[in-house]
Amino acid sequence: MAMDLTSWLETLAAQAPGELVTVRRPVEPAAFESAAVVDALESQKRYPAVLFEQVRDLEGRPTDCRILNNTFGTFRKIALALGLDTGQRMPLIERMLELSGKSLEPVRVALPEAPVRHWVWQGEDIDLTRLPLIRHTELDGGPYFTPIVVSRSPQGRYNVSWNRMQYLDPTHLAIYMSPRHLSAYFAEAEAAGRDLPIAVVLGHHPAFHLTGALLTPLDADEYAVAGGVMGEPLGLIPSLSFGEELLVPSEAELVLEGRILAGKRCVEGPFGEFTGYAGPQRLSWVVEISAVYGRQRPTIIDIFPCYxxxxxxxxxxxxxxxxxxxxxxxxxxxxxxxxxxxxxxxIISLKKKTEGEPMRAALAAISASNFIKHVIVVDDDVDPEDLAQVMWALSSRVQADQDLSILRNLQGQVLDPSLRHEIKTSGMVIDATRPLDRPFPRRGEVPEQLRQNLNLDDYLEG
Ligand SMILES: Cc1cc2nc3c(=O)[nH]c(=O)nc-3n(C[C@H](O)[C@H](O)[C@H](O)COP(=O)(O)O)c2cc1C
Incomplete structure (x- = not known):
């Protein structure tokens, strides 16, 4: 069976039925209704995938589309997308690294066999108001999609990235691109006076979507990396608007083709962000849609951005x-x-061999991504996932004048509301590890042998 969203939903229903709920009554995503359901679940600390079977379009009319939320709501669901069954972070991280290192070259699929071409809108038929765009938070500047955007460098490398898109009019969307690969491709095209062709994938196997958040180096083609992550080569067909110049995934649910327009900007936002805040309105880029096509009953993967x-x-x-x-x-x-x-x-845990290692690990993490500005390094007897343990290490192993290092002029995340500068940020590293160069008390614990071997039931019977 092809790796697509249907196959993943079937895996979920079979292996983790509690991780999937279906909403059968009609909902209006553009009127915050699907978001409100996710919000109500999350307020009860429940994160099942939610499949909305009947969703209305921008004008409140019924559509053939479905919307899926909380695809990534739990680690277990992410694990099942990567062929594992675990709810644990580290096995999942190791699996992601293993799979993303295994490129699989994509394969061509014959057009009649491509499920994504079941129906097509081109020319005058294109009307984005007939799609179920989604409003999530109160201040959102309009209804949005949270899709995967496929682009291609002039040298032919495919890039897969997650970029939110806001409805502007029946044939235009705004796109938000932070300064990464996609924005670099567009800047290069724009400098040459050209638009940048893109394909907007609104649903595929979750492993394909996860590829969009990998920090893949520029010498690796992200369609091949997606194949590795999915465990099966990605099927591709020519795009309707650009032919062989831009290939698109044949097993996708719904695809919009278009161009990011050179020399055009628009106001986009506000948008509720992963920071938990309503991100500001900003000048963004304009995408003109030239084709829309999909499966018979396409399922759109939506991400509720603050959640x-x-x-x-x-x-x-x-x-x-x-x-x-x-x-x-x-x-x-x-x-x-x-x-x-x-x-x-x-938070990093470390089996420290020499002083200076915590800082080395922290700086490597900070330089890997502009998402990171604060790092706390703890010893290997402290679990970074348990914030109570981390706070205990902070309270008992840190002297602020020695163990706190302030970093200046880092490249920050523009969505960080605390930034005083447009993009520059400060950062800090807290070394909460025990010193090796002077005596330090041991933890107060019962002898190790007893901790390992004691069977509590022997003492609590009756
Ligand atoms: C759910 C999700 C949504 C995201 N939305 C955006 C976005 O709207 N704009 C953006 O520039 N990056 C966004 N990102 C981050 C990028 O997709 C991600 O960092 C990716 O690696 C960037 O790819 P690129 O360097 O290939 O362009 C998002 C990430 C996730 C996980």
């Missing part, structure tokens, strides 16, 4: 950060970014 599914979907970035930290300091045991109490904090 758990958005933070969890960054796990591939966390994997890259862990990898860089471990390369710099092999004693690194575990990292915890997602879930460490905020999108810009990272």
């Amino acid at each position: 758990s599914e958005h933070i969890n979907a960054h796990l591939p970035i966390e994997a890259s950060i862990y990898q860089r930290a471990k390369q710099a300091a092999p004693g690194v045991i575990k990292t915890c970014w997602v879930g460490s109490g905020g999108p810009f904090n990272l």
Whole structure:
């Protein structure tokens, strides 16, 4: 069976039925209704994938589309997308690294066999108001999609990235691009007076979407990397608007083709962001849509941007950060970014052999990604996922005048509301590890042998 969203939903229903709920009554995503359901679940600390079977379009009319939320709501669902069954962070990170290192060249699929070409809108038929765009937070500047955008460098490398898009009019969307690969490709095209062709993928196997958040180097083609992550080569067909110049995934649910227009800008936002805040309105870029096509009943993967599914979907970035930290300091045991109490904090645990290693690991993590500005390094007896343990290490192993290092002039995340400058940020490293160069008390514990071997039931019977 092809790796597509249907196959993943079937895996989920079979292996983790509690991880999927279906909403059958009609909902209006543009009137915050699907977001409100995710919000209500999250307020009860419930994160099942939610499949909205009947969703209305921008004008409140019924559509043939479905919307899926919380695809990345739990680690277990992400694991099932990567062929594992675990809810644990480190096996998942190791798996992500293993798969993303295995490129599989894409394969061509014959057009009649491409499910994504079941129906097509071109020319006058294109009307984005007939699609179920989504409003999530109160201040959102309009209804949005949270899709995967496929682009191609002049040298032929495919890039897959996650970029939110806001509805502007029936044939135009705004796109937000932070300064990464996609924006660099566009800048190059624009400097040459050209538009940049893109394909907007609104749903595919979750492993394809996760590829969009990998920090893939420029010498690796992201269609091939997506094949590795999916465990099967990606099927491709020519695009309707650009032919062989831009190939698109044949097993996608719904695809919009278009061009990011050279020399055009528009006002985009506000947009509720992964920071938990309404991000500001900004000048963004304009995409003109030239074709829309999809499956018979396409399912759109939506990410509720302020909520758990958005933070969890960054796990591939966390994997890259862990990898860089471990390369710099092999004693690194575990990292915890997602879930460490905020999108810009990272906690690293380390089996320290020499002084200076914590700083080395922290700087490697900070240089790996502009998402990280605060790093706390703890010893290997402290679990970075347990914030109570981390706070205990902070309270008992840190002297602020010696163990706190302030970093200036880092490249920050433009969505960080605390920035005073447009993009520059300060950062800090807290070394909460025990010193090796002077005596330090041991933990107060019962002898190790008893801790390992004691069977509590022997003492509590009756
Ligand atoms: C759910 C999710 C949504 C994202 N939305 C955006 C976005 O709207 N704009 C953006 O520039 N980056 C966004 N990102 C981050 C990028 O997709 C990600 O960092 C990617 O690696 C950038 O790829 P590129 O360097 O290939 O352009 C998002 C990431 C995730 C996980």
